[in-house]
Amino acid sequence: MHYDHIISGTFLKRPNRFIAIVLVGGQEEEAHVKNTGRCRELLIPGARVYLQQHNDPKRKTKYSLIGVSKGNLMINMDSQAPNKAVGEWLKRGGIFPYIEEIRAEKKYGNSRFDFFVRGGELMAGTREAFVEVKGVTLEEDGTAWFPDAPTERGVKHIEELIHCVEEGYDAYIIFVIQMKGVHCFRPNDRTHRAFGDTLRKAADSGVHILALDCLVTKDTMEIDEKIPVIL
Structure with missing residues (x-):
């Protein structure tokens, strides 16, 4: 972008x-x-x-x-940038190498997720996934943290993703680290313990938790690499 x-x-x-x-x-x-x-x-x-x-x-x-x-x-601070960058990343095969459909702002249950993706591997059948994106700008000593303030809305989204898995969908929460140079991502339990606890529950329930760093210049941002998630 x-x-x-x-x-x-x-x-x-x-x-x-x-x-x-x-x-x-x-x-x-x-x-x-x-x-x-x-x-x-x-x-x-x-x-x-x-x-x-x-x-x-x-x-x-x-x-x-x-x-x-x-x-x-x-560091890119634009809260709209992560969704745009993930949209580009999904089209490049970020989740499914073979893409049939990418739909933004897809309603499911009581939530509206950032993306719905239909695709898969060639010759391996089609899968459907709901994707929620969170932008991350908080960094301390090479670690990226989320959230930087309590977010009950974020907890609700994670709980809905767990429900998606129970209904047979794939589910992803993607933390977009809006910078390059961090070595891992962690939930910020100091700020909102309930968010971290729900994220750990989601991982145990089969929700995919990804953290992606970005190449950032003064006028561009592009998703680059996966970084370790430490729950």
């Missing part, structure tokens, strides 16, 4: 979860933050940020904040 019209700036402050004040070309500007998570370890005054510049007079802000530098790490 690719962004147009990217420029760099300096983060100053975040008065609310939707808006950041940034320094661009020596002037303070408002930028829409495309991530409603806390991101406290990323949005530190003085941090180098990457902004998409818009030329739409109907927009309230001229810029969207989509990336940030954290030491040597380049």
